[in-house]
Amino acid sequence: MGERCDFFDYDNCDLCGECLSRCRYLGLDLKKAREEMKRLIDGRPTKVxxxxxxxxxxxxxxxxxxxxxxxxxISAWHRRYRERGLPVRASYLMPASQPNFRTDLVETMSPRERELLRRWRETPPEGELVLYPGCNALALPHLLDAPFLKEVVISGDFDLCCGEMYFRMGLFDVVEQVAERLTRHFRGRSIGTMLFVCPAGLNMFRNVLPGLFGAEFSFRTRYLGEYLWEKVESGELAIVKRHSGRVAVHDSCHGRILGEEVQGSARRLYAAMGLDLVELATDSAEGLCCGMAAGCNRYRPEDMYRAAVREMREAARTGADELAVYCGGCQLTFSLMRWLHPTRQPVRHLLEYLKEATGEPAYYPASRRALRMLGNITVKAFPKMLSRRTYRISIN
Ligand code: SF4
Ligand code: SF4
Incomplete structure (x- = not known):
């Protein structure tokens, strides 16, 4: 019997195998899925x-x-991290590193975007409606530069990480530090509702950090898309320029976990703007990953590339004109991979569509920004690929 995972509900699991048999990456039938679950539960090495x-x-x-x-x-990766640390080749991709692949994008931004970042950094998180931008929107600040957010207080900086990447890599000790840090940061603040543009941030603040890592937040949490959909539905936010064309809808990993609030409101917004939606999976819970998370297992860029290309191919097969995403991380990942595996479908963010539909000028910086990201990763992370050195992350 191996070390038990603190977060898995051993008592409630009936070994039905549904979780692993529905996984589109493992390729397991129900019998094999049950066997693999048994191995996981017993703490034995898995076969697949x-x-x-x-x-x-x-x-x-x-x-x-x-x-x-x-x-x-992922608790197996937690044990691996505790025993060996993290390979230095991953360090440039970690939010705790300064600079990292996102903060290095600031120099590519317009003066207006840099001014927004400064303002969000200096604005205290206080008010009835506060928005946590998270590092994906901080890398794409234009997403939140919209008149329809004028009633919202935006507050945050790159060092106020939600810990999502650490969680996905199984670096539970680091997520614990993040939970402590964020609890301290928001303690005593007068916040009614915290809005999240990024489903990852929403899931971390609502479920993962308080539920598994002891964080304490006194505010309500809500997905920005749902807030905006209500404004569109009530007529408070007018669609003045309808889009046309078919878009393949890509769901984010956390969107799948959060379900209707995220997946439903994003789809309603796309449709209200005139977009014709094409689903990439029969059941939206079974959609594929953008590839960002695929590096969590072996820390290998080729795993991320393969996963991204698989989803981009699925999207291309639909014949849709564009690939629609509502997560900035998915947008950056696909935009980067399109430089390596070109497709004819531009990758557009929900808020980019909405800004245009509500009368704002079109501005799509993600593709060029992703090219810079690719260059930076090549220069700053790839030389460490062969290094056997490891390190540990410290947040506080
Ligand atoms: S086998 Fe998987 S799907 Fe079934 S109860 Fe256990 S964890 Fe849940
Ligand atoms: S995390 Fe995704 S890829 Fe891994 S077993 Fe679960 S469904 Fe499959």
Whole structure:
């Protein structure tokens, strides 16, 4: 019997195998899925899961009993980190590193975007409606530069990380530090509702940090898309320029976990703007990952590339004109991979569509920004690929 995972519900799991048999990366039938689950629960080495899992998180959404099989899988990576640390080749991609692949993008931004970052950094998180930008929107500040957000206080900086990347990599000790830091940061602040543009941030603040890592937040949490959909539905926010064309809808990993609030409101907004939606999976819980999380298992860029290309090919097969995303991380990942595997579908963010539809000028910097990101990663991370050195992350 191996070390038990603190987060998996051992008592409630009936070994039905649904979680792993529905996984689109493992390729297991129900019988093999049950065997693999048994191995995971017993703490024995798996035959398939830890070779093929790309950390997409969907198995948590598949489990009908809410047992958290995902956490059970990634707890093996937690043990690996505790024993060996993290390879230095991953350091440039970690939010705790300064600079990192996102902060290095600031120099590519317009003066207006840099001014927004300064303002958000200096604005205290106080008010009835506060928005946590998270590092993906901080890398794409234009997303939040919209008149329809004028009633919202935006507050945050790159060093106020939600810990999502650490969680997905199984670096539970680091997530614990993040939980402590964020609890301290928001303690005593007068905040009614915290809005999240990024489903990852929403899931971390609502479920993961308080539920698994002891964070304490006194505010309500809500997805920005749902807030905006209400404004559109009530007529408070007018669609003045309808879009046309077909878009393939890509769901984020955390969107799948959060379900209707995120997936439903994003789709309603796309449709209200005139977009014709094409689904990439029969069941939206079974959609594929953008590839960002695929590096969590072996820390290898080729795993991220393969996962991204698989989803981009699925999107291309639909014949849709564009690939629509609502997560800035998915947009940056696809935009980067399109430089390596060109497709004819531009990748557009929900808020880019909405800004245009509400009368704002079109501005799509993600593709060029992703090219710079690719260049930076090539220069700053690839030279460390062969290094055997490891390190540990410290947040506080
Ligand atoms: S995290 Fe994703 S890839 Fe890994 S086992 Fe679960 S569903 Fe499959
Ligand atoms: S974790 Fe959930 S879906 Fe997976 S075997 Fe257990 S009960 Fe079934």
């Amino acid at each position: 899961v830890h070779r093929r899992c790309i950390s997409c998180y969907a198995c948590d959404a598949f489990c009908p009993r809410g047992c958290r099989p995902y956490e059970l899988i």
